[in-house]
Amino acid sequence: MATFFGEVVVAPSRAGLDEEEEAREETPEDREIRREIEKKRYWRRGRIDVLWTWQASGRGEEPLVCSRFIVAIGRNAAAFLSSFILDSVCWEVVGVVKLWNEWCRTSSTTNVLPTDSFCLFYRLISDPTVLLCQCSCYVAEDQQFQWLEKVFGSMQKKGLQVTILSTCPVADYKTQESTLTLVSPFLKALKTKEFQEQVCCPLLEQPNIVRDLPAA
Amino acid sequence: MFIPCDRGGDSAAPDFKGFTLLMPAVSVGNVGQLAIDLVISTLDMTKVGYFYTDCLVPMVGNNPYATAEENSMELSINAEVYSLPSKKLVVLQIRSPFIKNKYRPFCETLLSWVKSSKCARVVLLSSSHAYQRDDEQLLGTPLRYLLTPDLEKAVGGRMKELNWKEMEKVAAYPGISDTDKVLHIPGGGITKLLFTESCSEGIQMAVLLKFCSEGDNIPDAFVLVNYLNEWLQLIKSEVSTSNNSTDLSSPWKIPSSWRLLFGNGLPPALF
Numbered sequence: 001m002a003t004f005f006g007e008v009v010v011a012p013s014r015a016g017l018d019e020e021e022e023a024r025e026e027t028p029e030d031r032e033i034r035r036e037i038e039k040k041r042y043w044r045r046g047r048i049d050v051l052w053t054w055q056a057s058g059r060g061e062e063p064l065v066c067s068r069f070i071v072a073i074g075r076n077a078a079a080f081l082s083s084f085i086l087d088s089v090c091w092e093v094v095g096v097v098k099l100w101n102e103w104c105r106t107s108s109t110t111n112v113l114p115t116d117s118f119c120l121f122y123r124l125i126s127d128p129t130v131l132l133c134q135c136s137c138y139v140a141e142d143q144q145f146q147w148l149e150k151v152f153g154s155m156q157k158k159g160l161q162v163t164i165l166s167t168c169p170v171a172d173y174k175t176q177e178s179t180l181t182l183v184s185p186f187l188k189a190l191k192t193k194e195f196q197e198q199v200c201c202p203l204l205e206q207p208n209i210v211r212d213l214p215a216a
Numbered sequence: 217m218f219i220p221c222d223r224g225g226d227s228a229a230p231d232f233k234g235f236t237l238l239m240p241a242v243s244v245g246n247v248g249q250l251a252i253d254l255v256i257s258t259l260d261m262t263k264v265g266y267f268y269t270d271c272l273v274p275m276v277g278n279n280p281y282a283t284a285e286e287n288s289m290e291l292s293i294n295a296e297v298y299s300l301p302s303k304k305l306v307v308l309q310i311r312s313p314f315i316k317n318k319y320r321p322f323c324e325t326l327l328s329w330v331k332s333s334k335c336a337r338v339v340l341l342s343s344s345h346a347y348q349r350d351d352e353q354l355l356g357t358p359l360r361y362l363l364t365p366d367l368e369k370a371v372g373g374r375m376k377e378l379n380w381k382e383m384e385k386v387a388a389y390p391g392i393s394d395t396d397k398v399l400h401i402p403g404g405g406i407t408k409l410l411f412t413e414s415c416s417e418g419i420q421m422a423v424l425l426k427f428c429s430e431g432d433n434i435p436d437a438f439v440l441v442n443y444l445n446e447w448l449q450l451i452k453s454e455v456s457t458s459n460n461s462t463d464l465s466s467p468w469k470i471p472s473s474w475r476l477l478f479g480n481g482l483p484p485a486l487f
Contacts, residue, residue, distance in 0.1 A: 142315045145270035174476040178483035190276060192291055203289055207473040209277035211312070215293075216274035 048143055050150045052095040052121075063156040064094075067129040069163070073213050076167040078136040086122060091132065095121035095154075097147065101140040129158065135213070144216040161195075166214040174208050217325050218297065218333070220265040230264045230299055232306045233334040236448070239308040241342035241410070244403035245428045248341035250437030250474075251444065252309050256298050257281050257471040258451060261307060267295035269325070271318035275311060280473030288472075303450065306335065314406070323409050327417060337367055337420035339448070340410060341440055345403035346427040350386070357381055358427040359443050362399075362411055367420035371447075378446055383425065401425065434474070441468060 052064070072081045085091075097119035098106055104117035112118040117137035124130040139147050170179050170186070187201035190210060204210070220229045238255065240248030255261070260281075272294045282288035294312040299305065314322065330338055346358070360383040361375060375382075385397035401408045407423055414421035424444055428436045445451060451467050 141273050142317070144274055174480055176476070176481045178481055178485075180483050180485060190278065190291060191289075193289075204278060206278055206280055206282060206288070207475050207477075209275050211273065211275040213274070215276040 047099070048146050048150055049098040050095060050154055051098060052154065053093065064131065064154055065129050065158055066131050066155045066160055067158050068161050069131045069133070069155070070165065071133045071135065071162065072165040073135050074167050075136045077165040078134040080165065081132065081134055085132070086134075090125055091122040092125055093120055094123045094131075097121075097135070097151070099137070099139065099143060099147070101138065101143060103138045103140070106137045131155075139213045141212065144213050147213065148216055164214050166210070168210070172208075217267050217269060217329050218265055219268050221263055230306075232299070234336045235299075235304045235306045237306050237308065237330060237335045237338045238444075239338065239340055240310055241340055241405040241407040242310055242313055243343045243405040243407060243425075244345050245343055245430050245433035245436055247343040247426055247428055247433050247436045247440055249310060250433060251341050251441040252307060253280070253471050253474070254437060254441045254468045255444075255450065256307055256309060258467065258469040259300050259303075259305075261298035261300050261305075263290075263292075263296055264299045264306075265297045266293055267297070267308070269295060269322065271314055271322035271325075272310065273312040273315060277473075281471045283472065304336075305450070319406050319409060323406055323413055327410070327413055327419060330419060331417075337370075337422065338414065339444070340407060340421060340423045341444065342401070342404050342407040342423055342425040343428050343436065343440070344401050344407075344425055346429045348400075348402045349427055353384065353427065359439070360384075360425050360427075362423040362425075364411065364415045364419060364421045366418055367422055370420065371422070374447065383423070432478070434477075438468065 070081075072078045096106070099119070100106075106116075106118050112120065119133065119135040119137050119139075122132040122134070124132070133151070170182065173179055173182070173186075175182075188204040188208070189199045189201050190204050191199055209215075238252065240246075240252045242249065275294050277292055279288050279290040279292055292311075295308065295310050298307045298309065300307075344360075359381070361380050362383050363372060363375070383399070383401070386400045387395045388398045389395045399408055399411070404425065407425065411421060411423055413419075424440065424447075426436055426440045426443070
């Protein structure tokens, strides 16, 4: 692509990354180093571990019976739960997700600060089948599938209802009018056809979409 | 990989034996995907299932082909399958980019699904960077086709009748004249990989591609879908003979999700 100044630059394409099979100009040593870096990065980044409190006490790998699962993804949604829902009287920490990527790393500690990146699971003490997840860390696109499989794989679903809370920048919302005139709080929902209850806000209209972990 | 939709009483998985699978490559300008949107929207195709895959970036939204309030609330995800049995057509739409290092696993799984579902042939809609054309390619039609050897026997003659141009191979080492010619589709995403794998696995595949650049690719999508229609005759194209012009867009229905492709309305406070 030529710019206004006459230079030719390679523009990013909506096709995504170019084919990996394109021949690269590199020596065998460079190729080996690149492969090692990619392998290490893949190994560190590829691993996601879900640790439950009962595993530490030696109770083994029993699946958690879950009827309601509320997931808050992103710092805003996690903060919403911390401010309005969670407290140490009614909720107990039952698990944590440990992952690493270039943007953040979570640890296995459950004693976290609001500014940390974390992914914690809480259970309602009065009804242990109600589970809540606060995920303030960024889960990279090549980790999202694994996150899902590991988290949902640990559960025994019993008429499971899942609620996902998430936020998106207003600038991403596509509408005919200006985004300055939108009401606040501006809420939209997506639901599966199996969800028969009343939704508390309007549904997300085309052409808007949701991506990343909430979409997964 | 393929999960059929639960259509109430009909619990049997859909049968695609002998069908033509039409699908896009995620490529420059997303032209293939836009063309597929036009096909699904115009033929009012029914969703019959989706691909459960970790190879594509996740996304979800409401029905992109909604025409009214009643049908606008069905969820839609990144890889869905639509079918039109009357034309023996099954269409795969891909709505998000591939995750790094997942091209090959996706292609392998896709081709094994093609074989297990006994599709007769695959038609891949794609595009390639216009700026990579050589001097000869700059002239004439920007549309090209490719056929695997198995499909060449069946439809190669038809392509000649239509006066279509086959995608040229380029020198493996440009500048050196006495060198092997290879297939090169820059900006084509998984096109080359799928095509070469299909050749070696004996799958009947055709690739239809257009040279284009990033930008407003809606006209490119119309050109590509009309090119496809010349061969497959999915819809009747109306040619106005009286004033010698063809309105390329008229028979195709633009889906509602194409609204606001280039951003929101302007804030009044700007003026």
